[in-house]
Amino acid sequence: MAGGTVARTSHFALHRLTLVPQVAQATDQPNASGPALSPEQALFDVFDVWLGALVPKKWARRAVTRNTIKRQIYNVSARFADALPCAAHVVRLRSGFDRRQFISATSDVLKAAVRSELEQLFAHALAAGPVRQGSAA
Numbered sequence: 038m039a040g041g042t043v044a045r046t047s048h049f050a051l052h053r054l055t056l057v058p059q060v061a062q063a064t065d066q067p068n069a070s071g072p073a074l075s076p077e078q079a080l081f082d083v084f085d086v087w088l089g090a091l092v093p094k095k096w097a098r099r100a101v102t103r104n105t106i107k108r109q110i111y112n113v114s115a116r117f118a119d120a121l122p123c124a125a126h127v128v129r130l131r132s133g134f135d136r137r138q139f140i141s142a143t144s145d146v147l148k149a150a151v152r153s154e155l156e157q158l159f160a161h162a163l164a165a166g167p168v169r170q171g172s173a174a
Contacts, residue, residue, distance in 0.1 A: 044162040091128070117163070
């Protein structure tokens with residue numbers, strides 16, 4: 038989440054940390070052997086699209102609901118992976134779904150609502166383009 042927020046919906050936020058290719062790092066620091074340029078960059082040794090899901094217990098109390106939301110995050114993000122830039126992405130649940138509206142912890146209605154909102158989130162992220170480093174999270 039150090040890279041900044043790329044897109045937001047009512048329930049989700051997408052954070053992105055742009056990665057620097059290892060080749061560029063080698064030219065920046067000749068004769069350097071060790072970690073990458075920054076502590077965040079050191080975590081990602083492969084220049085690729087990385088995706089994580091953060092679903093806090095505060096916003097989804099039941100484990101089955103948290104797991105359902107995470108599965109939807111990974112399924113929807115797989116469809117957008119080819120269009121995403123090489124960066125570390127984190128999808129964060131930032132507010133809970135109303136338990137009065139979604140009574141079942143893992144209903145098809147909840148899955149559809151999560152999927153729809155995630156598709157909007159990734160569409161906004163693709164339309165927004167690259168994020169400035171250090172923008173507000």
